[in-house]
Amino acid sequence: METINTKCLIIGSGPAGYTAAIYASRANLSPILYEGIQPGGQLTTTTDVENFPGYPEGVTGPQLMDDLRKQAERFGADIRTGMATSVDFNKRPLEVIINNHDIIHADTVIIATGASAKYLGLEDETKYSGMGVSACATCDGFFYRKKIVAVVGGGDTACEEALYLSTLAEKVYLIVRKDYLRASKVMQRRVHEKDNIIILFNTNTEGLYGDEVVEGAHLVEHIGTPRELHYDLPIDGFFLAIGHHPNTEVFKPFIATDEAGFIVLPGNTTATNVPGVFAAGDVADPRYRQAVSAAGMGCRAAIDAERYLMEQ
Numbered sequence: 001m002e003t004i005n006t007k008c009l010i011i012g013s014g015p016a017g018y019t020a021a022i023y024a025s026r027a028n029l030s031p032i033l034y035e036g037i038q039p040g041g042q043l044t045t046t047t048d049v050e051n052f053p054g055y056p057e058g059v060t061g062p063q064l065m066d067d068l069r070k071q072a073e074r075f076g077a078d079i080r081t082g083m084a085t086s087v088d089f090n091k092r093p094l095e096v097i098i099n100n101h102d103i104i105h106a107d108t109v110i111i112a113t114g115a116s117a118k119y120l121g122l123e124d125e126t127k128y129s130g131m132g133v134s135a136c137a138t139c140d141g142f143f144y145r146k147k148i149v150a151v152v153g154g155g156d157t158a159c160e161e162a163l164y165l166s167t168l169a170e171k172v173y174l175i176v177r178k179d180y181l182r183a184s185k186v187m188q189r190r191v192h193e194k195d196n197i198i199i200l201f202n203t204n205t206e207g208l209y210g211d212e213v214v215e216g217a218h219l220v221e222h223i224g225t226p227r228e229l230h231y232d233l234p235i236d237g238f239f240l241a242i243g244h245h246p247n248t249e250v251f252k253p254f255i256a257t258d259e260a261g262f263i264v265l266p267g268n269t270t271a272t273n274v275p276g277v278f279a280a281g282d283v284a285d286p287r288y289r290q291a292v293s294a295a296g297m298g299c300r301a302a303i304d305a306e307r308y309l310m311e312q
């Protein structure tokens with residue numbers, strides 16, 4: 001067991017965490033950043049990022065995260081592998097346990113743990129996990145070349161996943177529970193332009209079937225109306241793209257969150273309800289959830305941490 005002291009501990013390695021590390025390093029806080037379960041965060045599972053300023057031709061998610069990591073390392077950020085498994089924010093310095101083993105004593109903590117993919121909550125999602133069920137088209141799409149897949153959701157993520165899969169799979173069904181797509185207009189247009197993407201509006205998934213691997217989905221159209229129709233759709237892959245939930249469980253005994261679990265920031269800064277603890281990125285942002293807004297919050301959190309330390 002190791003005990004490490006730091007002025008600034010950053011938990012999470014998405015755009016918020018890395019940007020906080022860049023700013024905190026340049027402010028001589030010698031930050032330690034723990035990358036968490038998915039180094040680079042959600043963007044490592046996305047394809048092209050076209051809306052991050054500074055990349056006129058776009059950039060892949062993994063490349064963007066690699067660039068941010070290198071930029072943080074250039075200024076001396078100590079980037080480590082590991083997860084925060086428990087915290088005690090009543091203690092001073094603040095205490096964070098990594099991998100149930102190492103103890104970090106930190107004067108400030110920046111929480112940038114992001115959000116994770118949501119599932120529908122069907123038993124079959126667990127039953128067929130890795131056997132046809134996935135929440136990451138970029139990670140698993142390759143296995144469905146020339147096959148038939150379905151993507152659940154009607155937002156930008158679902159459209160993005162469907163577009164990506166349409167370049168590999170023979171046919172992509174987009175299962176949308178409402179009668180419209182919530183995605184941005186540009187994404188909607190791209191989806192409509194693809195001949196091999198078929199949108200199933202007003203449709204919910206009741207279950208999956210197949211011997212060992214997914215062979216199809218039990219669907220219901222117009223649920224709860226006189227037009228309710230149950231049918232089976234043969235598919236090889238079932239991709240979830242219905243949003244994300246914030247990764248805040250470990251902090252909840254101390255940090256105030258809203259009903260959905262997002263960290264509440266009571267003022268106009270990134271300060272949480274616990275002095276010395278700040279939050280940045282999707283974990284504290286149910287509204288914008290963009291790479292660039294997360295990076296902006298990471299910058300603010302590092303500046304807030306620096307000012308907090310100066311005031312102490």
Ligand code: NDP
Pocket residue numbers: 049050051120152153154155156157158160176177178181182184241242243244287288289290
């Ligand atoms: P959203 O919350 O925007 O959309 C979630 C979608 O999943 C909605 O269509 C929702 O349906 C549907 N859904 C939610 N729960 C269920 C359920 N239980 N059963 C069936 N369908 C369900 O999440 P996204 O991940 O798509 O996007 C999050 C944010 O990230 C957005 O701000 C988006 O713009 C942004 N983003 C931007 C991208 C880009 O610019 N390249 C790429 C990806 C995301 P309903 O509409 O009925 O609620």
